[in-house]
Amino acid sequence: MSEPSFWASWFVWRDALIVAAVAAAVLGYLGVWVALKRVVYVPLALSQVSSAGVVLSFWLCSLFDLHDAPALLDPAWFSLLFAAATAFLFARAERSGDNTTVIAYLAGSAAALLLGAFVRQDVHDVQSILFGSAVLVETIQIAYVGAAALAVVVLHLLLYRRFLFVSFDRDTAGAAGFAVYTYEVLLYLTFALMISVATRAVGALPAFGFTVFPALAGLRLASSMRQAVLAAVVVGVSSAAVGYYLSFVWELPTGATMVALAAFAYAAAALVGRGRRRWAGVPARQ
């Protein structure tokens, strides 16, 4: 498809691009925490567990012969509820260092597949609600992603320094009187909220990719938290916007193109970071 037709059909991609850019910005920021806490598998597990919640809501609708999900059985609620419940377990697991992340990933995947076998709804409908589409999004997804992004931003503006202290040095934060577990849970809840909403809006692959690559790129380049966050957000939003454009013009898979660009940005940042460290005489990272 040509470039002029891309701009002429802006009404087709406008919503999808807005949702992808907002999701990429917030996930890029949250990814900095995910990378620093060395819990990069948590977004993957959260995505699977929230998917299991979505399938459960479909299964309950099938069970009671409900064609349209009532508010109580809305897949969005189930998705969020499951992810939020898992966030508590992850916060506890970080303290004890157990295998909760892997268990949650496997159990979530298995539950989603097993319950999916009993759902009588069209498989394509389930897939699209489970994993969204980076190409086209429903208008309601703009509201979901916007509301989740706003909640995450407000919470982090209020608690940024507490999250930083607790993540960097939990014992000293605890000795200073901070409720360490409470802040860990709140931080994981922001991961759960944004990842569950973003997975359904733009798809599992872009949501996971936006959480990992922009943050790793930012951390390679930055010498302060502020720089790391700024770089992660810029890389995330650029990957989403340029990736969408390239996929449209060259007729490539949209989510994969976005993630490939973010991966390319990470590789470039790693090279620049390594060059700068070599220039400064600092040993290369292991």
Add this chain to the structure above:
Amino acid sequence: MIALEQVRIGYGGVPLLRPFDFHVAAGDFWGIVGPNGGGKTTLVKTIIGLNAPVSGAVRFRPRKPRFGYVPQRHVLPADYPLTAFDVVLMGRYDRLTLGARPSSGDRQRAAAELERVGMAGLADHRFGALSGGQQQRVLLARALAAEPDVLVLDEPTTGMDLPGEASILDFLRRIHAGRSMTILMIGHHISTVVSVVDHLCLINKDADLFDSGPLTELLTAERLSTAYRRPIEVAQAPGGYHVHAPEVEHE
């Protein structure tokens, strides 16, 4: 100031030791020593509230003191993009309301403590890139920036060379004398610890032993040998004590 009454320390409801009492008065300088894995860190974490006692009570009079904690530096991640100054500023975070940024007063205090530990010139350097001794000084500055009533240090000189160790101990001696600060210090090398403290706590869970009191009472060959479960000699030396563990002959 701090009173542990019939306390059993431990993890997950499993006690490490029989119940014991432990009293810390304002202005004391305590050294906490014992073999590796003997329960020193568990004791300190119980005092500062990171671990709940399995039984008994930890009481504070007249109120809970403000603790300045210096953890073992190797437990901290090195890859956070934080400068030495950022780390020291964390000592002021408990004074900030939700969403507030550190005030100029907080920043001045952090800068002053960095200066006091001789690290002002490296304030903008990345914390993770500093040497072990430099990181230890930054963590000490952070603890002091909190304006604590009680300074708690977990093996502050581990891995440091002799001049670095002497410098840290001399600094602690000076702030104890100058600010009348209460200090609890876990130490690995008993000779080092006894050169600065005025009270000693011996702890070894494997011997079910907890003993505490003034340095002059505790620092005997008999008590140390019981705590470490091996022969230990104590000799008065110019300017302090010399603690020595002779080689044990094996058949």
